[in-house]
Amino acid sequence: MAEINKSYFEHLLANKRMSMRQLAERMQMSHSQLSVTFSGKRRLQLDEAVLISEIFGEPLTRVIEASGVPVGPSAGARLKVVGAAGGDGTVSHIEAVQAPSVAMVDLPENAIAIQCRTSETSLAWMDGWTLFCSEPNGVDPDSVGRFCFLKIKDGPAVLATIKRGYEEGTVNLSGPYAAENVRIEWSTPILATKN
Structure with a gap:
């Protein structure tokens, strides 16, 4: 950052x-x-x-x-969009081969992209944004206090800021998706946006 x-x-x-x-x-x-x-x-x-x-x-x-978060545009290696965020903050999977590519630099080799499709929702201001993060691999220890792409245990993949939960082993989520005292399967911080 x-x-x-x-x-x-x-x-x-x-x-x-x-x-x-x-x-x-x-x-x-x-x-x-x-x-x-x-x-x-x-x-x-x-x-x-x-x-x-x-x-x-x-x-x-x-x-x-x-605030210290890099924002596009830039050019470089091309990435496939692998998910679409809806107006409720949940992210649905997209087959990468059917998704458009977007260009960004300064991202890790295992970077993925998520496109926001939020028109006519309370998150309409994010419509068309592309969010970049590393491919999930467990719970990233740097996730707490950051805006992340994450998977709730027995629940959806979502976009949210992670905060410590009130119960042992849980987290609270705020932002596009909000919840209290949930357990997460994996998380990866959002590294950059392009809008």
């Missing part, structure tokens, strides 16, 4: 004559949590980036990039 562009967020606040405390209140989060995020010690969550985009009228891609 790249370093957060703190001056970008300070500039947004100054232009709106808004304090960080006021922004935190509008986002319904604590001032300290937002401060830790803007200092680069906590990752900005996707739903928080959406709120910042809406509050300041900034393109979501610019907010995401300023």
Whole structure:
């Protein structure tokens, strides 16, 4: 993950004559949590980036990039799209041979892509996005606190941010897909987006 562009967020606040405390209140989060995020010690969550985009009228891609997540476009090795995310955050499998290819660089050799097909849903702002991650291979230890592609045990594959669960061996999910105290079979963090 790249370093957060703190001056970008300070500039947004100054232009709106808004304090960080006021922004935190509008986002319904604590001032300290937002401060830790803007200092680069906590990752900005996707739903928080959406709120910042809406509050300041900034393109979501610019907010995401300023938070330290690389955003396309670029060129390089071609990948097949292997899944489609719906408006509820679940990901259905697509036969890779029938899916379009997209170009990206700086991804691992085992990278895969997921396309968002979310028009006319609450996630319409993600429609057409392509998300890139490594091919799943168990639960990635770097998944907690990150936006991931994951499989719920005895449930669907989904897109969500993983947080520690309230019960031993469980996680809580937020973002496009939300659930509490679920067990996961595998997870892989989203490495980049192209929209």
